[in-house]
Amino acid sequence: DAKTTQPPSMDCAEGRAANLPCNHSTISGNEYVYWYRQIHSQGPQYIIHGLKNNETNEMASLIITEDRKSSTLILPHATLRDTAVYYCIVRAYHGSSNTGKLIFGQGTTLQVKP
């Protein structure tokens, strides 16, 4: 079962920042937070991941709280093409029972509106 909780849906105005929250209150010390998205019927696309520090790349920023029990994915300037289902996933090192597989929850459906 997924170890994360996300709101089922969110709207965002085009050009504005989209802030997608994720709760992972049972996260362990060796677990990373990963974000993927799935644009309608396509394969999931990797966005970003982090352990405890905030991370930024060309797609998004990831803010992880100090206690690591929650995080926020930020798309700084959302476009219509960012409309997708966004998945927050916690993933452990190989060697644990997870073996690196991704356990997807229901995700957040982000609708970017013009």
Added chain:
Amino acid sequence: NAGVMQNPRHLVRRRGQEARLRCSPMKGHSHVYWYRQLPEEGLKFMVYLQKENIIDESGMPKERFSAEFPKEGPSILRIQQVVRGDSAAYFCASSPTGLAGGNNEQFFGPGTRLTVL
């Protein structure tokens, strides 16, 4: 560097037939994961393979489903005697290692849409 390739993109089978789904990982990747997405549902892990080895098959149905990743060639997900409930999108992902963190995120292919008539 080509991405993960899957073929066929669409596959139609009648009940009782066999379905073979192929996945070619990204160059340099030796770890392959298969996921299934039933209509209107989320993605579910099926199996994790390295070259010539099945590492984790905890998500595979007990019967009719098998997977392999030979030393040469693509990974194959095989479904024998398909039933209508097997209709789904099957996604393959590859990574350079099986570890979390670092530069070993999973890259997904476009999927194979299987329809069982």
